[in-house]
Amino acid sequence: MDVPNQAAEWKTNIVAGLFPVFLSALIFSWFLTFIPSVADGVSTRFGIDWIPSLGISLSFFIDGLSLTFALLISGIGTLVFLYSSSYIKNHHHFHRFLLYLFLFMLSMLGVVLADNLISLFVFWELTTITSYLLIGFSHETHKGRHSALQALLITGAGALAMLAGFILIGLTVNSFELSEIILEADTLRAHELYAPILLLILFGTFTKSAQFPFHFWLPNAMAAPTPVSSFLHSATMVKAGVYLMARLHPAFAGTDLWLWMLTIFGATTAVISSILAFRQTDLKLALAYTTLMALGTLTLFLGQESGYAMTAFATFLIVHSLYKAALFLVVGCVDNATGTRDANTLGGLAKAMPITAIVAALAAMSMAGFPPFLGFIGKELKYAGALGVASEPILVAGAVLVANSLMFAVAAIVAFRPFWVSSKTTYPKQPQEAPFAMLAGPIILASLGILFGIYPDIIEKTLVAPTVASLLGNIEQSKELKLWAGVNLPLILSICTVILGLALYLQHQKLRPALDGIFAKLPTFDQGWDKFLLKFKDFAAWQTRVQQSGNLHQYMFVVFFVVFASLATTTALKNAIFKPPDFSNVTWLGVGLVLLIIGAAIITTVTASRITAMATLGVLGIGVAIVFIGFSAPDVAITQLLVETLIVVLVAIALLRLPNLETEAGQRRPLDAILAISVGSIVTLILLSVLSLPLDRRVTDFFEQASWPEAFGRNIVNVILVDFRALDTFGEIAVIVIAALSAYALLRTTTPQSKK
Amino acid sequence: MESLLAIAIGVLVATSVYLMLARNVLRFIFGLVLISNAANLTLFVAGRLTAGIPPLIKKGEIAPVGPVANALPQALVLTAIVIGFGLFAFALVLMFRTYTTLGTLYSDEMRVAEPREDTVI
Numbered sequence: 001m002d003v004p005n006q007a008a009e010w011k012t013n014i015v016a017g018l019f020p021v022f023l024s025a026l027i028f029s030w031f032l033t034f035i036p037s038v039a040d041g042v043s044t045r046f047g048i049d050w051i052p053s054l055g056i057s058l059s060f061f062i063d064g065l066s067l068t069f070a071l072l073i074s075g076i077g078t079l080v081f082l083y084s085s086s087y088i089k090n091h092h093h094f095h096r097f098l099l100y101l102f103l104f105m106l107s108m109l110g111v112v113l114a115d116n117l118i119s120l121f122v123f124w125e126l127t128t129i130t131s132y133l134l135i136g137f138s139h140e141t142h143k144g145r146h147s148a149l150q151a152l153l154i155t156g157a158g159a160l161a162m163l164a165g166f167i168l169i170g171l172t173v174n175s176f177e178l179s180e181i182i183l184e185a186d187t188l189r190a191h192e193l194y195a196p197i198l199l200l201i202l203f204g205t206f207t208k209s210a211q212f213p214f215h216f217w218l219p220n221a222m223a224a225p226t227p228v229s230s231f232l233h234s235a236t237m238v239k240a241g242v243y244l245m246a247r248l249h250p251a252f253a254g255t256d257l258w259l260w261m262l263t264i265f266g267a268t269t270a271v272i273s274s275i276l277a278f279r280q281t282d283l284k285l286a287l288a289y290t291t292l293m294a295l296g297t298l299t300l301f302l303g304q305e306s307g308y309a310m311t312a313f314a315t316f317l318i319v320h321s322l323y324k325a326a327l328f329l330v331v332g333c334v335d336n337a338t339g340t341r342d343a344n345t346l347g348g349l350a351k352a353m354p355i356t357a358i359v360a361a362l363a364a365m366s367m368a369g370f371p372p373f374l375g376f377i378g379k380e381l382k383y384a385g386a387l388g389v390a391s392e393p394i395l396v397a398g399a400v401l402v403a404n405s406l407m408f409a410v411a412a413i414v415a416f417r418p419f420w421v422s423s424k425t426t427y428p429k430q431p432q433e434a435p436f437a438m439l440a441g442p443i444i445l446a447s448l449g450i451l452f453g454i455y456p457d458i459i460e461k462t463l464v465a466p467t468v469a470s471l472l473g474n475i476e477q478s479k480e481l482k483l484w485a486g487v488n489l490p491l492i493l494s495i496c497t498v499i500l501g502l503a504l505y506l507q508h509q510k511l512r513p514a515l516d517g518i519f520a521k522l523p524t525f526d527q528g529w530d531k532f533l534l535k536f537k538d539f540a541a542w543q544t545r546v547q548q549s550g551n552l553h554q555y556m557f558v559v560f561f562v563v564f565a566s567l568a569t570t571t572a573l574k575n576a577i578f579k580p581p582d583f584s585n586v587t588w589l590g591v592g593l594v595l596l597i598i599g600a601a602i603i604t605t606v607t608a609s610r611i612t613a614m615a616t617l618g619v620l621g622i623g624v625a626i627v628f629i630g631f632s633a634p635d636v637a638i639t640q641l642l643v644e645t646l647i648v649v650l651v652a653i654a655l656l657r658l659p660n661l662e663t664e665a666g667q668r669r670p671l672d673a674i675l676a677i678s679v680g681s682i683v684t685l686i687l688l689s690v691l692s693l694p695l696d697r698r699v700t701d702f703f704e705q706a707s708w709p710e711a712f713g714r715n716i717v718n719v720i721l722v723d724f725r726a727l728d729t730f731g732e733i734a735v736i737v738i739a740a741l742s743a744y745a746l747l748r749t750t751t752p753q754s755k756k
Numbered sequence: 757m758e759s760l761l762a763i764a765i766g767v768l769v770a771t772s773v774y775l776m777l778a779r780n781v782l783r784f785i786f787g788l789v790l791i792s793n794a795a796n797l798t799l800f801v802a803g804r805l806t807a808g809i810p811p812l813i814k815k816g817e818i819a820p821v822g823p824v825a826n827a828l829p830q831a832l833v834l835t836a837i838v839i840g841f842g843l844f845a846f847a848l849v850l851m852f853r854t855y856t857t858l859g860t861l862y863s864d865e866m867r868v869a870e871p872r873e874d875t876v877i
Contacts, residue, residue, distance in 0.1 A: 552784075552863035553777055560773050581759035590757050594764045601771040604786055617789055624793050627761070628833075631805040632825030636833050640796075643841045647789060650845060654852050658782060659861065672777040680770025687762040687798060695804055700828045704811070708818045716811040716820070720831035732835050739842035743849035 016095055017085025020102045024081055027109070028074035031067060038067050038466045041475060045115060045179060054118075055176050061115035064466025068314065069112035069243055071463070072321045073236050077105045079441030080231040083329055086437035087336065088225055097137060097225070104130035104232060111240050117166040117176040120244075121159065124208075127237050128155050134228045135221045147220035150529065154217045155207050162204025162244075168197045178247060185251045198252055201244070202261055209241025209295045212269040216525040219276075219288040226332030229284060234291045234328055235321040242298045246313070249471045253305055262303030263392070267399040269296030274406035278508065279515040283331045283341045283414050287324065290367075290410050293403050294320045300396065301385055307468065307477035312378070312385035314467040315481060318459060319366060319378040319449070326363035326445035327414060330356055333434040333442070334418060343413055347423020352431040355439055357419035362446035364415030366453070368408040368501065369494065374453040377481050379404060379497070383490035384479070401493060401500070408501025409508060456481035557672070560679055567682045571689070578685070579692040593630070597623040610655045618648045635717050761801045768794035779862045781851050788847055792840035796833045803829030 034044065047059025062070070081101070088097055107130055110123030129152075136148030170176045172191050173184040181188070188194060205211075210218035221233045232238070245262065252258050270293050277289030294316070301313040333356050334349065335341045350357040366375035382404070386397040433439075452459050460481045468478035504511070600620035607613050621644030628637035703720055713719035721729050768790050775787030803826040811827035813820050855861055858868070 550867060550869075552781075552866075553779060556777050560777070581762070583759055585757050586760050587757070590760060594760050597764050598767045601768050601790055604790065605771040605775055610782075613786055617786060620790070620793065624797060627797065628800070631800070631807055632810040633800070633830045633833070634810055636800075636830050636837070639834055639837050643837055646841065647844060650848055654848055657852065658855060669774075669777065672774055676770045676774035676777065679773045680766040680768075683769045683794075683798070684762050684766030687765060687801065688759060690802055691758050691762065691804075695826075697826070700803075700826050703827055704824070705819050708813050714813040714815070716813065716824075716827040717830045717834065720827060721834060725831065728835065732838055735839055736842045739846040743846050746849045746853040 013089045013094055014085070016098060017081075017089055020098055021078055021081040021085065023102070024074050024078040024105060028071065028078055031070045031074055034062055034067055035462050038062065038064055039462050041466070041469060047115065050116075050119070055170065055174075056118045057116050057177070058119050059115040059177065060113040061179055062113060063470045064463065064468070065243070065246055065470035066112045068318065068463045068467050069236075069239070070109055072318065073105060073108050073112065076231060076235045076321060076325050076445070079444060080227045080325070080329075083230075083332070083438050083441045084225075084227045086435050087227055087332060093137070097134075100130055100133045100137070101228065101231070104134065104237070108236050108240065112243055115178050117169065117178065117181075120178075121163050121166055124162070124204075124240060125156075125159055127232075127240060128152060128159060128208075131155070131221070131232055131237055134232060135224045137225055137228070138223065141223070143220075144223045147217070147223040151217045151221050153533075154214055154529075158204040158207025158214070160204075161200045165197045165200030165204065168193050168200070172197070182250045188251055189255060194252075194255070195257060198255075198257055198261070201248065202265075205241035205244050206265060206299075207241070208244075209238050209299065210269075210292055211241070211265045211296065211299060212272055212292075213525055215269060215273060215292050216529065218292055219285055220526065222284050222288050226284070226328060226335065229288070230325045230328030230332070233288065235325040238291065238295055239298070239317070239321075242295060242302070242317070245299065245302045246467075246471055249302055250473055253302075259303050262299050263389070263396065266296045266298070266300030266303060267396060269293070270300060270403040271296075271399050274403040274410070275515070276519075277410045278406050278413075278504070279512050279519065281343045281512075283334070283343055283346075283418070284328070286343070286410050286414055287327055287331060290407055291324060293407060294324065297382065297400065297403060300399070301382075304385065304389055305472070306385065306388045307472065307479050308381065308388045309385035310468045310471045310477065311464060311479040311481070312381035313471070314464040314478075315374070315381050315459075316378045317467075318452070318463065319374045322445045322449050322452075323363040323366040323375060326359065326442040326449070327367065329438070329442045329445075330360045330363065330415065333438055334431075336438075337429065337431040337434060339429045343417065345423065346418035347421050348419075349431055350419040353419070353433050355433060355443070359439070359442040359446045360415035360419060362450060363442065364411040366446070366449035367415075368411040369404065369497065372450065372453045372483050374449050374456070374459075376494070377453060377456055377483060379494055380490045381479065381481070383493045387489060397493065401497060404497045405500035405504060408497060409504035412501070412505040413508060453483065456483070557675065560675055564675065564679045564682055567686060568678075571682065571686060576686070576689040577692055578689055581688055582691075590630075593623060593626055597627075608660070610658070610660055614648060614651050614655065617651070618644060621647065633717075635715070757805055758801050761797060761805075765794050765797050765801065768797070779864055781854070781861050781863055784863070785844070785847055785851055788844055792836070792844070796836050796840070799829045799833050799836065 037044065043061065043063035045059065045061045047057050050056045050058045081098070084097065084101065088094055091097065104127060107123050107126035111120060111127060114120035114123055132148050132152040135151055136144050138144040139148075166176070169181060169188070172193055173181055173187060175181060175184075188197075191197075207214045210216075218233055218238060222229050224233070273289045273292030273296060277286050277293060280286035280289060298313060298317060298320075301309045301316070304310075331341060333353070334346065337353060337356075338346065338349070340346065362373075366373035369375045369379035382400055383397060386400045387393050389396045460478075464481060465475050465478040469475040597620055600616040600623060603616040604613050604620065607616070621640065625637045625640040625644065628634075628640055703716055703724065706724075707713055707716045707719045711719045711723040713723065772787040772790035772794060775783045775790065778784060778787070806823065806825040809822075809824045811820065811824045811830065851861070854866065858866055860866065
């Protein structure tokens with residue numbers, strides 16, 4: 001490529017990169033205008049009908065909870081777009097990347113603003129699809145494709161279960177509008193479908209928010225470019241599950257099932273993932289596991305109902321999004337500058353990247369929970385919320401303590417060690433400070449962490465309290481955000497966290513091998529999932545092999561067996577009436593005729609000679625024609641005779657070119673014979689049963705009465721065919737013409753085109 | 757008489773099913789002829805049998821006088837015979853063409869479209 005071209009492309013990339021920054025900044029500012037009204041407790045609802053007959057509308061709802069999420073999404077989105085405009089601008093699919101990311105942002109806004117459950121589901125799945133595209137952005141690699149598919153299948157399966165839950169809600173309270181469902185909370189909680197609905201929806205939210213045991217897709221999703229990890233898999237999309245649980249909190253919380261499901265799964269996720277985070281040496285993976293920890297903690301608090309727990313939820317939600325997005329972006333800068341993310345090799349970067357180092361330290365201190373950062377307030381509230389848990393405060397507080405200490409240690413590993421501890425390693429690249437566009441995001445996010453810590457009022461009245469109000473329906477329940485709450489139990493626990501976390505950090509090099517030893521012996525869910533998929537594929541292949549064997553005999557056998565089975569069961573279940581068959585009006589001529597037909601059929605079946613078969617087929621046809629003549633159907637008999645003659649002629653022509661039947665005649669097929677006799681018997685039985693019932697002649701009567709006055713025909717059968725059912729006959733002629741044309745086409749090309 | 761024919765129909769169905777389960781497609785086609793005859797007879801018998809009074813209207817009358825044979829099944833059977841013949845003729849030509857192309861009449865040897873799994877590379 002020549003230079004001017006490159007320059008031109010570089011220019012378009014700058015424009016394309018900055019365009020979504022401005023768009024999302026615009027969206028962010030628009031949401032900012034809602035803050036005053038939401039702070040006053042006023043919520044806004046707007047929308048249009050979509051499928052009104054099904055109660056589906058495209059309606060949106062802005063209250064404290066959705067506004068907090070919308071601001072986080074559009075705000076962090078703006079910074080992530082700015083970051084991407086520099087980070088990934090040389091990628092040959094840069095424009096595609098921006099499109100996916102922007103689509104994701106819009107879908108995510110749809111999820112948190114939707115008032116209608118079905119619209120919410122649609123947006124929810126749009127985030128799943130855009131996430132799939134973004135995780136698989138490096139689709140040339142196996143890991144990228146594998147991780148993308150894994151995330152798609154797991155969250156997709158959860159979403160389908162969730163949809164079932166939504167539909168059940170709709171059936172229970174007769175509305176899909178969240179704002180109306182929340183009003184029907186008591187009906188819902190008392191309804192017998194409450195437990196199934198809750199479990200179905202929790203399956204969806206747990207998979208989306210990567211709760212244990214569905215946690216494994218999230219670390220794998222780190223195959224995505226860093227801005228994606230930062231935006232989707234930390235700050236926003238994975239919180240969709242948390243959002244939905246929060247949204248449904250007023251309608252569902254307060255039962256033992258809700259409490260225990262969320263507490264147990266949340267606490268387990270928080271503890272297990274913080275241990276997993278601790279043992280990672282890849283900085284991005286370590287952060288990914290701490291995200292799991294955060295999601296577990298948020299879920300844990302949503303299980304409760306106290307004002308402290310809810311305030312802790314709202315505050316931690318904001319804190320986490322700010323510092324985690326910042327840290328991911330910092331890791332991206334480090335990765336870009338040095339070419340590695342390995343915690344063991346990185347060190348001493350503070351000299352080469354001073355701004356990055358400071359930003360990382362600010363974000364990490366918020367994560368570790370030092371005063372005066374917002375993270376400290378969040379942590380105090382978490383302890384207060386945990387201690388306020390009605391049933392098992394010590395267990396919950398203990399889980400939070402363990403998780404927080406490990407998080408402290410991870411914060412130090414990720415943001416302290418690579419910058420401030422010297423290392424002798426030489427990097428693949430000479431590290432240098434990241435460009436402004438990549439630093440702006442982390443700087444703003446980390447500064448907000450300390451700004452909100454010193455002046456918690458800024459977010460308390462505008463975001464935290466309205467969010468708590470959305471959850472509990474009462475703004476009074478919201479607790480005050482303050483740095484110094486006096487010497488109390490949360491503060492003591494905070495000090496314990498720092499001591500424990502520091503100890504863990506200092507010992508982490510020694511503890512890691514020990515942990516690795518333990519985890520090496522345990523099977524991972526990730527491998528289990530792969531095995532499951534593999535087995536599933538084998539099962540599908542096996543099933544296809546069995547069902548689609550390509551063997552005509554097997555297909556026919558199944559078809560006839562199903563015919564027999566359905567006829568027999570229907571006859572048995574519907575209590576078919578059987579009278580002894582009536583042979584009173586049988587004549588000797590009739591007996592002879594029937595014997596002729598039966599004999600001809602049997603000989604056709606058993607003969608090994610083509611000529612005999614042809615002859616007996618002819619005999620049979622004539623026998624049937626005689627039945628028609630004998631019982632007042634001359635027209636039918638004439639047609640039958642003509643057709644039978646034609647059949648014999650055609651078979652005779654074909655047989656001249658075909659081999660004889662001998663080879664098969666010797667074969668006995670007892671199973672086929674049993675099935676054949678069964679089908680024949682059930683047909684006879686049903687016919688006898690039909691014959692024992694009175695005949696309904698209404699249609700015949702109509703034709704008899706109408707034939708002359710309406711159609712001026714004396715032969716009723718002919719009138720039916722050419723007048724009353726003329727269209728039917730026309731269709732029949734068309735069928736014959738098509739058959740004739742196809743037969744002609746087949747015969748015309750007698751020379752095989754591809755003989756092997 | 758209806759009951760006797762019901763038994764004959766059962767035999768026709770049984771023989772045709774047996775033929776259609778054969779490996780040889782020529783037998784399959786014989787089965788096809790038998791089963792269309794069985795179906796036609798079933799329709800006809802279900803409409804009850806009346807000997808010697810075809811469903812015609814005498815000159816001067818506007819409707820048949822006295823009971824006549826049931827016209828409805830006759831009309832249906834007439835259509836069915838013709839359609840059955842179309843199906844038969846097409847199947848016969850198809851089989852004939854298959855034989856000239858593949859050189860076999862055995863359905864389990866016709867595996868161009870669905871090759872055996874072990875032969876797929």
